[in-house]
Amino acid sequence: MNKDMKILVVDDFSTMRRIIKNLLRDLGFSNTDEADDGNTALPMLQTGKYDFLVTDWNMPGMTGIELLQHVRSDESLKTLPVLMVTAEAKRDQIVAAAQAGVNGYVVKPFTAAVLKEKIEKIFERIDS
Amino acid sequence: MTDENQTKDNPANSFENKLKEQANQLKELVDSGDVSGALSIISELNETRDKTLYQEVGRLTRSLHESIRNFHIDGAGESSNSELSAIDDASDRLAYVVDMTNKAANKTLDLVEDTMPYASGISAEAKSLQSDWGRLQRKEMKPEEFRTLTATMGKFLSKLCNDSDKVYDNLSQILLAQDFQDLTGQVINRVTGLVKDVEENLVHLVTMAGQVDKITGTVHDVEQQETATDIEGEGPQMHTETRDDVVSGQDDVDDLLSSLGF
Numbered sequence A: 001m002n003k004d005m006k007i008l009v010v011d012d013f014s015t016m017r018r019i020i021k022n023l024l025r026d027l028g029f030s031n032t033d034e035a036d037d038g039n040t041a042l043p044m045l046q047t048g049k050y051d052f053l054v055t056d057w058n059m060p061g062m063t064g065i066e067l068l069q070h071v072r073s074d075e076s077l078k079t080l081p082v083l084m085v086t087a088e089a090k091r092d093q094i095v096a097a098a099q100a101g102v103n104g105y106v107v108k109p110f111t112a113a114v115l116k117e118k119i120e121k122i123f124e125r126i127d128s
Numbered sequence B: 001m002t003d004e005n006q007t008k009d010n011p012a013n014s015f016e017n018k019l020k021e022q023a024n025q026l027k028e029l030v031d032s033g034d035v036s037g038a039l040s041i042i043s044e045l046n047e048t049r050d051k052t053l054y055q056e057v058g059r060l061t062r063s064l065h066e067s068i069r070n071f072h073i074d075g076a077g078e079s080s081n082s083e084l085s086a087i088d089d090a091s092d093r094l095a096y097v098v099d100m101t102n103k104a105a106n107k108t109l110d111l112v113e114d115t116m117p118y119a120s121g122i123s124a125e126a127k128s129l130q131s132d133w134g135r136l137q138r139k140e141m142k143p144e145e146f147r148t149l150t151a152t153m154g155k156f157l158s159k160l161c162n163d164s165d166k167v168y169d170n171l172s173q174i175l176l177a178q179d180f181q182d183l184t185g186q187v188i189n190r191v192t193g194l195v196k197d198v199e200e201n202l203v204h205l206v207t208m209a210g211q212v213d214k215i216t217g218t219v220h221d222v223e224q225q226e227t228a229t230d231i232e233g234e235g236p237q238m239h240t241e242t243r244d245d246v247v248s249g250q251d252d253v254d255d256l257l258s259s260l261g262f
Helices: A014-026 A038-046 A064-073 A091-099 A112-127 B003-009 B011-031 B035-071 B086-137 B143-216 B250-259
Strands: A007-010 A032-035 A052-055 A082-086 A104-107
Touching (some): A014 A032, A032 A038, A052 A064, A091 B250, B011 B035, B035 B143
Parallel strands (some): A007 A032, A007 A052
């Protein structure tokens, strides 16, 4: 797993973005950018600079699941690993995220250990 | 108002009783060929219906006024009234909660980010001293190295005193930053009270309007409310412990995903 990879953190609450960025930094990933919803995130992703997307689900404007669907239908982005970090905990939602092609799903409130485990798992699977 | 009272005083119900009573009479009159008698009963019924309707509309209007007064919703024309409406006030209060929690979270994050370098600095220096200390104990140290170690140790100890004071200070500020819970809790409780009042008033209005509908025979085309699709984001789910369409935590999510082949 490349610790220099560029990560985009998408959440409508600035404090949650800060928390995730801090946790990522603790895990050795300090190359992070932020966006506050899918509408802001998508053009950033389309620049092709990002190696990993961490997104919330429930956001005004474009939601995380819509962002995921856009990413998967975009030829240049469809292989981008996506981790969903969200308070949405309905089974149907998790199944929908899986069907939309999410690589990992973390429910809030979460711990640093869970975030680490999920990120490692995603890249283990990609690297193997 | 209890149901019992409502039934007793209710003009709509007394109209219904009168209707039943006179319907039989009407049938008898029609059967016996007394057309003018029948027509007079019909017009009597019409009159009662109109009177009841006016009464009900009157009651509805009164209730509406009362409810509006209870909501403290000020019409645009009453701008002279500088007092905030309860709804505006509630929005302001909730905005205050968002603001307070935001400030507290940012303050806590600032302090944590400020504290972390102290902890990692202390840890890094202690580790380097530990290896020198080991060499000293194993008597592997030359006299001049020992002098350097003594000086480094002295500096480290005074830095440790300062830094741990700073860490302690930051931790107590983090502690204090949690005082928002008390204030936001009080505010949220007040707003919850208001929402309950508004609901009660609305239910009352709906009941009153129902009486008018009954007399006028109005049937509403209640459009089926679009049910939210299952995957629409709704924020944190409530009462998760009693719902089985919601996972209970990360372990459940992992189980579900692995059952899907993840």
